[in-house]
Amino acid sequence: MLKLGVEVVKCLKCGKDNRFLTQADIYEYGTWIAHNRKCDRFSRVMLIDNPVFDEFLEMIGQVCSDLNIEDKEKYLHPDITQALFLMACDPVDGDVISFRDEPRICRYCGSKEFADTLSEPLHAAEVETFEVTYDLWNIKTKEEKKHLLSEAIRKYL
Ligand SMILES: [Zn+2]
Numbered sequence: 539m540l541k542l543g544v545e546v547v548k549c550l551k552c553g554k555d556n557r558f559l560t561q562a563d564i565y566e567y568g569t570w571i572a573h574n575r576k577c578d579r580f581s582r583v584m585l586i587d588n589p590v591f592d593e594f595l596e597m598i599g600q601v602c603s604d605l606n607i608e609d610k611e612k613y614l615h616p617d618i619t620q621a622l623f624l625m626a627c628d629p630v631d632g633d634v635i636s637f638r639d640e641p642r643i644c645r646y647c648g649s650k651e652f653a654d655t656l657s658e659p660l661h662a663a664e665v666e667t668f669e670v671t672y673d674l675w676n677i678k679t680k681e682e683k684k685h686l687l688s689e690a691i692r693k694y695l
Contacts, residue, residue: 539664540580542571546658547642551649555657558642559665570620572670575633579666583637590672594626594687595619597680601688605695613691622690626675626683630668 543560559577568586573579585591595614602610612618620637627635641650675683 540571540582540667541662542580542665543660544663545656545660547655548653548657549644549647549649550651550653552644552647554644554646556642556644556646556652559663560660570616570637572627572635572637574630574635574668576631579630579668581630581635581668581670583670590626590675591623594623597684597687598622598691601684601691604684605688605691607691607695613694618694622687625686625690626672628671628674630670635670 545558545560546555547558548555559573559580568584570583570585572581572583598613598619599610602613607613613622624634624637629635642652643650644652678686
């Protein structure tokens, strides 16, 4: 089990309360929180001493050089690195995992407009977990990995 913060916010369109999980209160340096598609199982991904992540960062640098991208820092920003790193993570329950719950979408009406204030005070909840694995990524050759990364980085250019 993993402890996450729960935010209950009211949808401005249909007025129903939506429950979102946030990692804000358990933020830890060097970790990301991933979730499955249904957002009912979570995983804490350790980035420090994670050889897959180390190699991934190194390859971002190499691919940027290959593509003559000068602004490598852009791709090492957590927002983009997270989106890219998903390609290295195995599917869970048959679906790709996510690192974020953004943009927030009302599960009743699909609206993205929410009240600025919480309906209930932020509280903690225990959630089911899974382990992020990299088996499908690890069987690829370095060239295959760089090719996939290169394709993905091109989309941000
Ligand atoms: Zn709604």
